[in-house]
Amino acid sequence: MMATPEMTASRETARRPQPIPSRDSLPFWEGAARGELLGQRCADCKLFRHPPRPMCPSCQSVKWEWLQLTGRGKIAAWMLPVHPRIPLFDDPLVCVLVDLDEGIRIFSNLYECAPDQVRNGMAVEVFFVPTAGDKQVPVFRPVRGERS
Amino acid sequence: MKPTFHAKKAVIAGIGQTEFSKDSGRSELQLACEAIKLALDDAGLTPADVDGMSTFTIDNNEDVDLVRSLGIRNLRFSSRAPHGGGGSMATIAHGMAAVEAGLSNAFVCFRAMNERSGARFGIAHLAPNSNSKGSGSGFLEWSMPFGAASPAAWTGIQAQAYMARYGLTNADFAPISVQLRKNAATNPLAWYFQKPITIDDHQSSRWIVEPIFRLLDCCQESDGGVAIVITTAERARDLRQKPAVIAHATQAVPFETETVTNFYHQDLTAFDSGLHCAKELWGRTGLSPRDIQVGMLYDHFTIAVFWHLEAMGFCKPGEAAGFVKDGHLALDGSIPISPNGGLIGEAYIHGMNLVTEAVRQIRGTATNQVKNVENVLLSAGMSGAILSRC
Numbered sequence: 001m002m003a004t005p006e007m008t009a010s011r012e013t014a015r016r017p018q019p020i021p022s023r024d025s026l027p028f029w030e031g032a033a034r035g036e037l038l039g040q041r042c043a044d045c046k047l048f049r050h051p052p053r054p055m056c057p058s059c060q061s062v063k064w065e066w067l068q069l070t071g072r073g074k075i076a077a078w079m080l081p082v083h084p085r086i087p088l089f090d091d092p093l094v095c096v097l098v099d100l101d102e103g104i105r106i107f108s109n110l111y112e113c114a115p116d117q118v119r120n121g122m123a124v125e126v127f128f129v130p131t132a133g134d135k136q137v138p139v140f141r142p143v144r145g146e147r148s
Numbered sequence: 149m150k151p152t153f154h155a156k157k158a159v160i161a162g163i164g165q166t167e168f169s170k171d172s173g174r175s176e177l178q179l180a181c182e183a184i185k186l187a188l189d190d191a192g193l194t195p196a197d198v199d200g201m202s203t204f205t206i207d208n209n210e211d212v213d214l215v216r217s218l219g220i221r222n223l224r225f226s227s228r229a230p231h232g233g234g235g236s237m238a239t240i241a242h243g244m245a246a247v248e249a250g251l252s253n254a255f256v257c258f259r260a261m262n263e264r265s266g267a268r269f270g271i272a273h274l275a276p277n278s279n280s281k282g283s284g285s286g287f288l289e290w291s292m293p294f295g296a297a298s299p300a301a302w303t304g305i306q307a308q309a310y311m312a313r314y315g316l317t318n319a320d321f322a323p324i325s326v327q328l329r330k331n332a333a334t335n336p337l338a339w340y341f342q343k344p345i346t347i348d349d350h351q352s353s354r355w356i357v358e359p360i361f362r363l364l365d366c367c368q369e370s371d372g373g374v375a376i377v378i379t380t381a382e383r384a385r386d387l388r389q390k391p392a393v394i395a396h397a398t399q400a401v402p403f404e405t406e407t408v409t410n411f412y413h414q415d416l417t418a419f420d421s422g423l424h425c426a427k428e429l430w431g432r433t434g435l436s437p438r439d440i441q442v443g444m445l446y447d448h449f450t451i452a453v454f455w456h457l458e459a460m461g462f463c464k465p466g467e468a469a470g471f472v473k474d475g476h477l478a479l480d481g482s483i484p485i486s487p488n489g490g491l492i493g494e495a496y497i498h499g500m501n502l503v504t505e506a507v508r509q510i511r512g513t514a515t516n517q518v519k520n521v522e523n524v525l526l527s528a529g530m531s532g533a534i535l536s537r538c
């Protein structure tokens with residue numbers, strides 16, 4: 001069996017490249033740097049959306065708000081990038097798409113779960129790992145006792 | 149079924165391509181110039197005739213440099229199409245639109261790149277580069293910080309959703325690579341000429357994205373240039389080659405779709421852009437999958453062939469693996485795939501070498517010629533086209 005990423009999660013060094021925010025996504029990454037998972041929601045029709053954008057695709061409002069999300073969701077898909085090997089990241093590295101409870105999907109990593117135990121539909125919760133530049137990014141781990 | 153075409157219908161009158169290699173030894177501008185000159189020679193036109201041009205947003209060549217190198221007098225219409233190889237057939241759509249609207253009468257579409265000896269696609273993309281702007285992909289902001297930095301990784305995670313839903317493993321992709329390498333093995337223009345592979349070769353190649361893609365699920369990285377010339381059916385009558393009619397060409401940019409990092413549409417197992425292409429291509433031409441003799445299906449990774457087959461209606465959702473296993477993609481099958489070997493077997497000129505082969509199949513001059521070709525489908529996801537005999 002491959003090494004479990006949890007062994008390296010705690011010493012995930014700040015080698016991980018820091019995000020490159022856009023003007024429209026800056027609050028998401030600023031929130032992540034503080035250890036908060038923020039979601040952008042239309043201030044008028046209350047629809048969540050991700051990636052962030054300046055206009056609501058449902059009601060075309062340009063008013064939005066950033067809300068702290070539950071940080072819980074389910075794995076929609078996953079994979080392990082093997083080649084090219086990127087020394088800035090842990091190995092093995094599990095990449096996941098997570099369907100968050102608020103109805104939006106984000107790309108991230110999964111920790112504290114051996115690669116051969118990852119399943120679509122698995123319940124996960126957010127935590128944060130550091131990056132270069134003294135930032136953080138949201139990553140996930142299985143919700144304990146709730147593996148489905 | 150055989151559609152009828154009017155005199156102003158856009159046709160492909162000429163094709164040109166350089167050799168396909170891993171190190172061209174010359175500039176991308178030179179590759180573009182050579183491919184365009186070959187396409188014009190093939191058509192019986194000269195650079196002075198050219199008045200329209202299109203390439204990819206991420207092609208490094210500038211139209212002004214091509215105009216001054218080739219000796220073109222004036223471009224009345226110049227465009228670039230987004231979405232990388234997914235948008236490859238959009239260059240045809242732009243050319244068709246320009247020619248049929250009378251905005252151009254000799255329109256060149258090209259792609260030229262040193263994608264193996266120069267800036268490779270298959271390496272890790274960790275910082276802004278020439279491929280991270282204008283391509284319709286969010287990879288740099290939303291995937292890179294999580295260690296997913298190559299096209300195989302981005303496509304692989306979508307593939308996993310499909311594989312999980314339909315109970316597939318990597319072995320289900322093997323027959324696609326084997327077929328494409330078989331086709332390339334008898335194509336002297338292919339990089340993998342005389343180098344077929346077996347299912348075992350595929351299954352013993354190393355993982356690129358586990359447990360999704362092995363090395364032999366990935367297209368090549370290549371150096372080379374490809375060009376085509378579009379004009380009207382009327383003008384093509386006086387030119388050198390039998391024209392390939394552009395029955396229709398279209399783009400597809402559906403809601404919540406991205407290029408390669410296509411993570412946000414609701415059903416990850418559905419090929420949303422391909423479904424829109426299919427609706428437009430079949431709807432506008434009156435053709436159906438039964439009318440297609442050759443499928444040039446954009447094979448950046450093996451899984452994409454499943455997506456094209458299902459979105460275009462050659463089989464139902466979830467049936468592609470069985471359909472492929474049953475041999476339908478063979479040269480004598482019900483829908484022969486890329487007889488030149490495709491992007492996996494011939495070369496990766498970002499989809500444009502699928503177009504030159506489609507034209508040869510319509511002309512009846514291909515090395516691996518399929519019999520009685522009336523209509524060829526070019527399916528690239530965010531763009532597509534159907535070429536027909538006139």
